[in-house]
Amino acid sequence: MKNEVDTMLADVAIPQVKIPAHPVPRVLPVEEQESLKERIKIMLREKDAALVAHYYTDSVLQDLAEETGGCVADSLEMARFGIEHPAQTLVVAGVRFMGETSKILNNEKRVLMPDLAATCSLDENCPIDLFSDYCDRYPDHTVVVYANTSAEVKARSHWVVTSGIALPVIQHLAAQGEKILWGPDRHLGRYVQEMTGVEMILWPGSCVVHEEFKAEALRTMRRLHPGAAVLVHPESPKEVVDQADVVGSTTAMIQAVLRMANKEFIVATDAGIFNKMRQLAPEKVLLCAPISGDGTTCEGCARCPWMEMNTLEKLAQVLETGSGEIHVEPELAARARVPIQRMLDFAKTLKKG
Structure with a gap:
């Protein structure tokens, strides 16, 4: 049952996100596409690499990840897969915070991405300098951030959550009498508030999709x-x-x-x-669901322009050249790992319960 709560948005001006135009991918002839996929499969084996792809990437990449023993999943499961898989190189088809999270949880492994410019509006909405300064204004609050954030923002937080575990985490913290500062998605934060009745300060970010x-x-x-x-x-x-x-x-x-x-x-x-x-x-x-028009037709299906930056050709290029590597300083990774591990441990407790 939903609970009505007052929404307190953080009084901060977040930066405007420059949204790239949806790329028009080059349509590869079937023969060229199959040839490219075979080259990628060979390179994944030769370089001891595993491909992990998000549900929002192109279907060709998703299928290729599963065909080669990688995985298709949400951002957290993508990172967790890397912990359990023996490959020493992880190729992350997704957006930058996903690559960073994989590196944070697998700092000894090499993490590559098809396009390092593939970012996320929620990440861009929450720059570490603005967010950290705002958190400093509420030193008595527990900082809970969504996974769609940079390594620096994760390191500044007390908890990292996914949309799947946000409700029980907030309920747990509220039961401990903790005050909550939430970032960066205000819509997810408002939903969590309504479902739990827990008042939170909400960072005013949102997902452009x-x-x-x-x-x-x-x-x-x-x-x-x-x-x-x-x-x-x-x-x-x-x-x-x-x-x-x-x-x-x-x-x-x-x-x-x-x-x-x-x-x-x-x-x-x-x-x-x-x-x-x-x-x-x-x-x-x-x-x-309609993003335009009167609802009688789907005039334009929802697609993340940054997810669409992931292509077969870019994937082949990073495997061939080693470009597109994600770097997270070990000290930063260690600090960012703490709130992520806190969530993972809590998830295990929930599962046992």
Whole structure:
């Protein structure tokens, strides 16, 4: 049950994020694509490397990761995979904070990314200097940050959380009588507040992808598809979240498609997730929640412009040249690992319980 709480947004002017134009990928002939994939498979073996890809990357990269013994997952599972896999090189297809998190948890390993310029609006919304100065104004608050942040911001925090574990962590901290300063996604923070009744100071960041979902167009789409279940990521605006049948992380939405009896699903997150959903439930009909128009059609499916920077050609290039390496200073990695490990240990406790 939702609890009404007052939302206190941090009184800080966050930087404007320069959003790159959605790249128009070169369409590779089938023969060239297959040849490139074979070269990549050979290089992964020769260089003792494993490919880990996020659910939001191109389906070709997701499929290639699974075909080569890598993994396709959310950001935390991508990093955890690296801990358990013996490969000494991890190639992370995603955005920069994911590569950094992999390096933080696997500092002795080499971590490469197809494009180091692939960032995240939440990360960019939360520069360490502004965030650290603001935290200093509330020394009696426990700082909880979303995984979509830089290594420096993680190191400044007390806890790192994913969308899947945010609710129980905040409930746990509140039960201990701790005051919470939350960053950087205000929509996820507001959702956590409503679900737990815990007052928090919210950093005013947001995801440019989830911010685009349109509540009124979604209402129209629901009327046109009355049997469809609506799945919404909690980074979305309140008016969209309030229409959801399921609110949850990428993993939770994939599980919902598998377990729910509905034939159709309207999905409010990056359309890259459809690849895994279609693999696991090919009989289901997947519709992208509207980001434009009146809801009668999907005029433009939600896609992260930074995720789209990951391509087969760039992947081959970093394997051939060793470029695109993520560096996190060991001392910084050690400090950033503390709040991440705190979450991982808490997750284990939850699982045992």
